[in-house]
Amino acid sequence: MADLLLQMEGVSKRYPGNGVQAVDGASLQVARGEIRAIVGENGAGKTTLMHIVTGVVGADTGSVTVCGRTLVTGDPAAARAAGVVMSYQHPRLDRSLTVLENLFLGDEPRRLGILFNRRRAYDRIRAVARDLPKRLVTRPLARLSSGQVRMVSLVAALLRLPTDRAGVLILDEPTEATTPEEADRIFQIIRDSAAAGHAVVFITHRLPEVGRVAHTVTVLRGGRIVGTYAADAGAATLAAAMVGSSEGEDTLHPPPAAGTHEPGPVRLRFERLTIERFGRSLVSDVSFSVRGGEVIGLTGIRENGIEAMEGLLAGKLSHTSGRFELDGRTVSDPTPNKLRSLGMRYVPTDRLLRGASVDSSVSENLIALKRRHLQRAGLFDAATVTDFAASLQRRFGIDAALNVPLWQLSGGNIQKVILSRELEGDPHMLVICEPSWGLDFRTRRRIISQVRRTAQAGAAVIVISTDIDEVIDLADRVLVLYDGRIVADVPASEASRQSIGRAMAGALAVGEPGAR
């Protein structure tokens, strides 16, 4: 028998605050060198189960054994000493410190007893993540993309893994908010860690990832372990197990196709748009328009212009030349305020930073755009505010009380709060970035149909995403940016994963300057 690094027997946990049985009699074994995926819907108990291993959460019953040591649950120090290391879904890193400082905070290699020995620090990073670019390491975290931050939090976990013996590496949604290339690097790191003799457990919402990197996969539903399968079990089997067999079939149907209704008036128009920054052109000569009722998918590899387009549509960047029109009005110098007042709705890539105030309550997050319409005689009308928030809560199935701070919610519920606020009340224009990050497929499907419905109600929708499948699924038309230019503009019905992938890599642009 392979030697087991992680053994859980009959573990249960009920949260006394809300009475939720988060984990119910779960048993789990993970062997040395094994990569285990954990899947389940939002709220299935995946994160709680892993928090019991790390000692952040104490179990009510059951035992946890790590590398042969039986742990007293609820003791993070003991779990660490036994070799458990976890990389969190929302890492709490300091945004003003550099990557290097974040990685070694409180555990700096020293020179002469007091000086920070940077060389030793670099060496230790290189030992666990060979290809982390050195220029990235000296940057403040605030200047990193969300995908790069994920990478940093993963490296932080790797640095804490024991080097002289086996450990258990736990990752919560390691590829959330990453680009496909970043995801590939993260997978390689996971494989390397397993090959080095550690056990790796990772929580994911992306079922295709399971087959690509895991050896085995455990499915959780409502706090119980439904089963453990070989990684090649296939998405259909796993999905059915996640939602329960009777519902599985139905849920797997793709969302309804875009409506065949008449397109509305042009709501958004770009004409020969160029965005330059620091003498470098980020977007060149981009022209397209979006009608009411239409969903445009804008995709491309990172650093090829989609971030700049998001920046422009959010009001963070201005265009240097060309025209940008909203509802027939020329926007010469976009600011967030101006775009919002023209009716723009925006779901940013960085949800927690730009999309929400995590320290405010759910209700305060929900009313952000509606705030001026909820007053009576100059003061907020409590009943109107509550009615409004409760209606969004119901409509989007937000599973949390309205008065709790947002940071207490699960990742999926935070997403729902943001999306419900932006989709509310038939907007004219919607920009939505990476729509399904961190969502299980049922919630994802719900979001997709909500976005569709918003379009059918007359909105011009731009989906900005690095996920090809998502763009093809969701959009009527797919535009690909490469090197700041539009290199493909095809109806989604004619787009294939391969053709879009080639355009993203610039293959179509060769010899075809300005190709459409």
Added chain:
Amino acid sequence: MRDRLTQGSFRSSLLAVLAAIAVTVILLGFGSPSWSSAMRAFFVQPLTNRFYLGNMLSSMGYLLIAALGIVIAFRCGLYNLGGEGQIFVGALAGTLAGLALPGLPGIFGTLLVLIVASATGALLGGLSGLFRRLWGAPELITSYLLSAALIPAAEYLIVGPANDPTRSLLATARLSRAYWLPRFFAPSDLNLSFAIAIALAGIVYLMMFYTVRGYELRIFGLNEEFATYSGIHPTTYTLGAMGLSGGLHGLTGGLMVAGTYHAAISGFSGGIGWSAIAVALVGRLHPLGAIVSALLFAYLDAGTKASMLHTEFTFELGTVIQAVILLLVTASFVVSRRSS
């Protein structure tokens, strides 16, 4: 850090205060030969005597208004450390305006003093907000430096050009009697300012939690980026909150002149701008919490003064007690942060 400032429960503030009182009791034991008489002087004296009680409430009012200024700035994510200067310079400007136009009908004279004082404070605060908006200069530093530079300048005016040589004090001339705020608890200092302070606390509370402006201010304070993307204009709040904060400090100075001192006196602000920060923090940046904590600070201050007069208790020990409270309050923030 500011995102956690408001979230710790009032319970940990209470705990800090109780611990501070315990330390006070111990210090009183060491600081004076008769422990029981010192205890009585500290805790009971301020409440038994009309003069002490009135003065205590009077200084509570001033502390409260300045603390409301801090609450507004901190809730907006801005650190106004220039309160002391805004109070002092505001008071001087108000006094000078009142002295320049001595013949107005009473109420207008009072209003003149208060408006000029508030406007001066607002200008100083707003300037720091502007610097931050224009050049990203941290308001924490500019407000402090501005205040630190202007206090000596104001002192110079008081002892120099604006000094009233007929009085033996280092002070300006007195405002005409018609400009004084009505007192109502003779022989103490208690005057209309106290009622104004309580009313302002109520207004700030309503503004903060029941108006769109207050909502925008709080969201801006918690996540500037998100606020901006929700269409909240950053300039409005950086300038507005700093201006309002400075304005409330200036008003404090104006009221101290119109209500208590009737002239600008050298060093008369006496650290009230700094105490206001502590008051605001103990009150967990809540306008109504500030009422309670202003009362508490005023009470401890009155106790210290009473024990100095009636026992061997020294001024330094009084300062130590206030320092202990601040320390414990800070500690309570750390604890509530850890546990969340």
